[in-house]
Amino acid sequence: MEQAVHLDGITKRFPGVVANDDVDLAVEKGTVHALLGENGAGKTTLMNVLYGLYQPTEGTVNVHGETQQFDSPRDAIDEGVGMIHQHFMLVDPMTVTENITLGNEPRKWLGLTVDSEQSREQVRELSERYGFDVDPDARIEDVGVGVQQRVEILKALYRGADVLILDEPTAVLTPQEVEDLFRVLEELTDQGKTIIFITHKLGEAMEAADEITVLREGKNVGTVPADDITREELAEMMVGREVLLDLDREPAEPGRSILDVDDLVVEDDRGVRAVDGISLEVRAGEVLGIAGVDGNGQSELVEAITGLQMPDEGTITYDDVDRTTDSRRERIEAGLAYIPEDRQERGLVMDFDLVENGLLGSQHAADYTSKGRIDWNHTRDHAEEIIEEYDVRPPDANAHAKSLSGGNQQKFVVGREFARDPRLVVASHPTRGVDVGSMEFIHDQINALREAGRAVLLISSNLDEVQSLSDRLAVVYEGEIVDIVDPERVTEEQLGLLMAGQQPDAVPTIAANGEGHQ
Amino acid sequence: MSDDGPSRNGDDPPAPASDDRWSQYRQRLIRLGQTSVGERILIAVSALLLSLVVGTIIVTAAGLMATCRSPVLTFGSTTLCYDPFYVFNRLFLGALGDPFTGGWSPLNAQFAATLRETTILVFTGLSVALAFRAGIFNIGTQGQLIIGALAAALTVLWAGSLVSGTIALVLFIPLGLLAGAIGGGLYGAIPGALKAYADANEVITTIMLNFVAVRVSLYLVRNHFADPTSQATQTRTLPVEGQFPSILFDPRTDFSLLALLIALVFVGGVYYLLEHTAFGYDLRTAGIQPAAAEYGGVDSARTILTSLTLSGALGGIGGAVFVMMTLGKFQTGIPSYGFDGITVSILAGNNPIGAVFAAFLFGVLKSGSNVVAFATNVPPQLVGVLRGLIILFVAMPEFFRIIGRRLARGQSDRQATATAGGGADD
CATH class of the missing domain: 3.40.50.300 (P-loop containing nucleotide triphosphate hydrolases)
Incomplete structure (x- = not known):
C-alpha cells in the first residue's frame, strides 16, 4: 500500500513545553486513521504541523512520498492536504456554494466576475460524487451543524484535498449525525481519499478507523489496527496505566x-x-x-x-x-x-x-x-x-x-x-x-x-x-x-x-x- | 515596515509562523497588546514627537504654497510663510504662558485657560472611561453634560431667588454640582435602561439623545428661562455665590483651582470605585468578559444601568462646572467637551488617572490653538489639522493596543491547544 502521509520524527517545542516529542506517523492511502489521545496529548499540534500552521522543531513531513516544507496552510492545500477545524470557518449569511468556492471561484468575462452558474454546477457535482446530501443554494445560517461540517469537507475537496484532517469532528454532532459522518468518511476512502481524524473517544476511533495511533504526553505510544484491539487495551495505551480508577470508597450513605x-x-x-x-x-x-x-x-x-x-x-x-x-x-x-x-x-x-x-x-x-x-x-x-x-x-x-x-x-x-x-x-x-x-x-x-x-x-x-x-x-x-x-x-x-x-x-x-x- | 520577518523576542507567545502577511501584523498587534505601562508611556512620547515631525512637514509645505506679505524665509522666488517651529512653540509654550521666559508665574492667564479646559475634560474623560470599563460605548457624554449644565444653572438660579449670604456661599456650589450630577445621571440612565432592559444599542441611543439634549435645552432656555436683557439664548447670570471662586488666579481667567481640585477628587473616587469596590469589580468583569461576569453572579442589567447613570452623572458634573466656573450662566451652543472626552478616554487607555494627563494634553492643545491664532498668520484650519494630527498619533497606539488585546484573547484557545499541559482541543 502507498503511504499518503508519513511524519518522521516530529518534535514541536513551545517555550517551556514539548508538545510533540519525536512522533512518527504513517498513514496509508485510502484509509481512515484515528489519532487518539487524551486532551493535551499533542494531537492537534501534530496535525497543525502537517497542515503547515506550525513548523516542526525537528523532523520531516512527507506527503505522497515526497518530503514537504509547509510554511503555511496554503502550501499544504497545494499539496492536497486539507484540514477541517473543530470550529467551522464558514460565512453564515453566504450560500453553501459561495462558501465552498470562496477564494477559488470560477471566473468569467476575463476574470472580472464570478461565474456563479459554473460554481453551482461544480459544487452540485462534487456533492453528488461523494453522496453528500447538501443543497448548494442553502444559506449556512439555515442549515444544521452536520451539514455545515459536510460543507467544510466539500470546501477542502473543492480545493483538491486528497488527505483530509478532521479535528474532533464528532464533538458537535448528534449520534445520527455521527453515523452520517462515518458513512461519508467511508465513501471518501472508497474513492481513494485519506482521512485522519483526531478524537479522544475510544468508541469512535474503533468504529470508524482502519488504524489507530495513540498519542500520550506528546509521544506516539503505538499504532494498532482497529480490528484487533480491545477498548481496555486502547484505554491503557491512552492513559499509560490501568484505567478504571478503582476508588477505594465507602458505599454512599445519602442523606436528605x-x-x-x-x-x-x-x-x-x-x-x-x-x-x-x-x-x-x-x-x-x-x-x-x-x-x-x-x-x-x-x-x-x-x-x-x-x-x-x-x-x-x-x-x-x-x-x-x-x-x-x-x-x-x-x-x-x-x-x-x-x-x-x-x-x-x-x-x-x-x-x-x-x-x-x-x-x-x-x-x-x-x-x-x-x-x-x-x-x-x-x-x-x-x-x-x-x-x-x-x-x-x-x-x-x-x-x-x-x-x-x-x-x-x-x-x-x-x-x-x-x-x-x-x-x-x-x-x-x-x-x-x-x-x-x-x-x-x-x-x-x-x-x-x-x-x-x-x-x-x-x-x-x-x-x-x-x-x-x-x-x-x-x-x-x-x-x-x-x-x-x-x-x-x-x-x-x-x-x-x-x-x-x-x-x-x-x-x-x-x-x-x-x-x-x- | 520592512519586508523581512519580524524579529520576535523571547517572550512572544508561540505563534504559528506563516508567510501570511496578516499573521505577521496580527502578532505585532498582539505584542502591542502586552506592552507594559513604561513601554506605553514611551510609545506615547515617541508618537507625540513623530506627530511633531509630520506636523512640521505639513506646516512647511503649507507655508511654501501660501502667499503672504512678510514671509519668514525667502530663497529666490520661493517663500516660506509660516515658521513651523514657531507654530509649535506657540502651541505648547504659549499654552503654558511661556515658562522659559523671565518673570513667568504659574498663575498666568494662558495657563489658567489651559487648566480651565483641562478641568472640564477630566470630567468628560472620566465619564467616557467609566462606561468604557463596563464595556459600554457612551457617546452621549455631550448630551449628559448639556442636561447637567442646564440643571445646575436652573437649580442655582432658583436657589438664588430664595436665599443669599453665607448659607448661599456654602450651599450653592455643592447644590449646583448635585443638580448637574442628577440631571446628567438621569439622562444617562435613559440609554442605560434601554440597553439593560430592551437590548437597545447604546451607541445609537446616546447619539440620538445628544440631539434631543441640544434641542430641549434650546427650547427651555428660549421659551421659559431666557435672560430678558440679552439677545443670546442664555439664562440670567448666576448669583455670585453660585460661581466658583477664582483662588490665586485672576478672576477674569474664569478658572478656579477649587474646580480642578474637585475634578482630581473625582479621579481618585472613580479609581477607588473601579479598583477597590465590589461594584467596580462587577463593572470591570462585565466590561471585559460578560460571560464570566454572569457566571460570577453579576447582574448585568443592573450593572449596565448603574454604570451609564454614573457615567452620565460625571458628564453632568462637568456641565455644572462649566456653567458655574466658565460661563456663569447657561448658554446654548456648548463646546464639544463630551466628544473630546471620548478621545481623552481612549488616550488614557480608559484609566481614570491617565485621564488627567490626557485631559491636560487636550487642554494645552485647545488653549495653545488660540495662542497660535493670535501670534501667527497660520490659518485656524491648519492649526486644527495639527491638533488632530497630534491626537491621532497619540491615540492610535492605544487604539491598536485594544485591538491587540482582543486578538490575543481570540488566540488563547489556539495557544492552549499547543501546550501539552492543558489542551483545550476538545
Missing part, C-alpha cells in the same frame, strides 16, 4: 435531598426544547453522574440549575427552598459551587490576574467585602491558598489567567469553587484538559466532598470518570433522562446504547432511593 429538579424544560436559542422534562434529585453525600453525548441538553440543564439560564417550565429546589427564579448570585450565596464547562469563557476572566479571579463569584461575600469595599489582602491570601493546594503553575498570584495553560486554569477554577465550602457542587467536565496527576487529585476532592455530606452533580463526557465517581448515573438523550443506572454494574455497551437513546435489556437500573433492581 439537597437538589431537586422537577419536570424541567429549557429551550435553547432556537426555541428547541434542549431539556425536555427532566426530573432528578441529588442528596447529601452522593454523587449523581450525568452521561450522554455532548449536546443532548447537558449544558442547558446545568445552566438552569446554576442560574445562568431561566428554565421555561418546571422547578428547581435547593434544600427545600424553591430557587427556580433565583438569580445566579442568590444561588451562589445559597451554597452552590459550579465548575463550568468552558473555563476560558465563563470560569475565569482571562485578563484578570489570579487574585482577581479568585474573587469571582465571591465579590459580594462578607468574607472578602465589607460595605462594598474589597479586602484585597485577604483576597490575595485566598488566591495563594488555592494555588498552593491545587499546585497551580506558575505559582504566582499576579499571573494573568490567560498566561496559564488550560490544565492549570482548570485547577484554579476547581480550587476556587471547592474552597467555597459548598452544600451543592455542579461539576461540568471537571478534569477536562488537566494532566493525569491533577485529575486524580480533583477526583479525590470530589470524593472528599461526598464523604463530607455534600451533594455533587457530575457531568462529563468521559465515561470512565462518571462511572467511577458516581453513585447513580443518569443517561441523557435528546433532553430527557433515558434511565438512571448503577454505575458499578452497567456495562459500557449498555451505556453506549442508552446514550444513543435505546433501551437495552437487563440494565441495572437504580431507583431514587438507592435500591437497585434489574
Whole structure:
C-alpha cells in the first residue's frame, strides 16, 4: 500500500513545553486513521504541523512520498492536504456554494466576475460524487451543524484535498449525525481519499478507523489496527496505566435531598426544547453522574440549575427552598459551587490576574467585602491558598489567567469553587484538559466532598470518570433522562446504547432511593 | 515596515509562523497588546514627537504654497510663510504662558485657560472611561453634560431667588454640582435602561439623545428661562455665590483651582470605585468578559444601568462646572467637551488617572490653538489639522493596543491547544 502521509520524527517545542516529542506517523492511502489521545496529548499540534500552521522543531513531513516544507496552510492545500477545524470557518449569511468556492471561484468575462452558474454546477457535482446530501443554494445560517461540517469537507475537496484532517469532528454532532459522518468518511476512502481524524473517544476511533495511533504526553505510544484491539487495551495505551480508577470508597450513605429538579424544560436559542422534562434529585453525600453525548441538553440543564439560564417550565429546589427564579448570585450565596464547562469563557476572566479571579463569584461575600469595599489582602491570601493546594503553575498570584495553560486554569477554577465550602457542587467536565496527576487529585476532592455530606452533580463526557465517581448515573438523550443506572454494574455497551437513546435489556437500573433492581 | 520577518523576542507567545502577511501584523498587534505601562508611556512620547515631525512637514509645505506679505524665509522666488517651529512653540509654550521666559508665574492667564479646559475634560474623560470599563460605548457624554449644565444653572438660579449670604456661599456650589450630577445621571440612565432592559444599542441611543439634549435645552432656555436683557439664548447670570471662586488666579481667567481640585477628587473616587469596590469589580468583569461576569453572579442589567447613570452623572458634573466656573450662566451652543472626552478616554487607555494627563494634553492643545491664532498668520484650519494630527498619533497606539488585546484573547484557545499541559482541543 502507498503511504499518503508519513511524519518522521516530529518534535514541536513551545517555550517551556514539548508538545510533540519525536512522533512518527504513517498513514496509508485510502484509509481512515484515528489519532487518539487524551486532551493535551499533542494531537492537534501534530496535525497543525502537517497542515503547515506550525513548523516542526525537528523532523520531516512527507506527503505522497515526497518530503514537504509547509510554511503555511496554503502550501499544504497545494499539496492536497486539507484540514477541517473543530470550529467551522464558514460565512453564515453566504450560500453553501459561495462558501465552498470562496477564494477559488470560477471566473468569467476575463476574470472580472464570478461565474456563479459554473460554481453551482461544480459544487452540485462534487456533492453528488461523494453522496453528500447538501443543497448548494442553502444559506449556512439555515442549515444544521452536520451539514455545515459536510460543507467544510466539500470546501477542502473543492480545493483538491486528497488527505483530509478532521479535528474532533464528532464533538458537535448528534449520534445520527455521527453515523452520517462515518458513512461519508467511508465513501471518501472508497474513492481513494485519506482521512485522519483526531478524537479522544475510544468508541469512535474503533468504529470508524482502519488504524489507530495513540498519542500520550506528546509521544506516539503505538499504532494498532482497529480490528484487533480491545477498548481496555486502547484505554491503557491512552492513559499509560490501568484505567478504571478503582476508588477505594465507602458505599454512599445519602442523606436528605439537597437538589431537586422537577419536570424541567429549557429551550435553547432556537426555541428547541434542549431539556425536555427532566426530573432528578441529588442528596447529601452522593454523587449523581450525568452521561450522554455532548449536546443532548447537558449544558442547558446545568445552566438552569446554576442560574445562568431561566428554565421555561418546571422547578428547581435547593434544600427545600424553591430557587427556580433565583438569580445566579442568590444561588451562589445559597451554597452552590459550579465548575463550568468552558473555563476560558465563563470560569475565569482571562485578563484578570489570579487574585482577581479568585474573587469571582465571591465579590459580594462578607468574607472578602465589607460595605462594598474589597479586602484585597485577604483576597490575595485566598488566591495563594488555592494555588498552593491545587499546585497551580506558575505559582504566582499576579499571573494573568490567560498566561496559564488550560490544565492549570482548570485547577484554579476547581480550587476556587471547592474552597467555597459548598452544600451543592455542579461539576461540568471537571478534569477536562488537566494532566493525569491533577485529575486524580480533583477526583479525590470530589470524593472528599461526598464523604463530607455534600451533594455533587457530575457531568462529563468521559465515561470512565462518571462511572467511577458516581453513585447513580443518569443517561441523557435528546433532553430527557433515558434511565438512571448503577454505575458499578452497567456495562459500557449498555451505556453506549442508552446514550444513543435505546433501551437495552437487563440494565441495572437504580431507583431514587438507592435500591437497585434489574 | 520592512519586508523581512519580524524579529520576535523571547517572550512572544508561540505563534504559528506563516508567510501570511496578516499573521505577521496580527502578532505585532498582539505584542502591542502586552506592552507594559513604561513601554506605553514611551510609545506615547515617541508618537507625540513623530506627530511633531509630520506636523512640521505639513506646516512647511503649507507655508511654501501660501502667499503672504512678510514671509519668514525667502530663497529666490520661493517663500516660506509660516515658521513651523514657531507654530509649535506657540502651541505648547504659549499654552503654558511661556515658562522659559523671565518673570513667568504659574498663575498666568494662558495657563489658567489651559487648566480651565483641562478641568472640564477630566470630567468628560472620566465619564467616557467609566462606561468604557463596563464595556459600554457612551457617546452621549455631550448630551449628559448639556442636561447637567442646564440643571445646575436652573437649580442655582432658583436657589438664588430664595436665599443669599453665607448659607448661599456654602450651599450653592455643592447644590449646583448635585443638580448637574442628577440631571446628567438621569439622562444617562435613559440609554442605560434601554440597553439593560430592551437590548437597545447604546451607541445609537446616546447619539440620538445628544440631539434631543441640544434641542430641549434650546427650547427651555428660549421659551421659559431666557435672560430678558440679552439677545443670546442664555439664562440670567448666576448669583455670585453660585460661581466658583477664582483662588490665586485672576478672576477674569474664569478658572478656579477649587474646580480642578474637585475634578482630581473625582479621579481618585472613580479609581477607588473601579479598583477597590465590589461594584467596580462587577463593572470591570462585565466590561471585559460578560460571560464570566454572569457566571460570577453579576447582574448585568443592573450593572449596565448603574454604570451609564454614573457615567452620565460625571458628564453632568462637568456641565455644572462649566456653567458655574466658565460661563456663569447657561448658554446654548456648548463646546464639544463630551466628544473630546471620548478621545481623552481612549488616550488614557480608559484609566481614570491617565485621564488627567490626557485631559491636560487636550487642554494645552485647545488653549495653545488660540495662542497660535493670535501670534501667527497660520490659518485656524491648519492649526486644527495639527491638533488632530497630534491626537491621532497619540491615540492610535492605544487604539491598536485594544485591538491587540482582543486578538490575543481570540488566540488563547489556539495557544492552549499547543501546550501539552492543558489542551483545550476538545
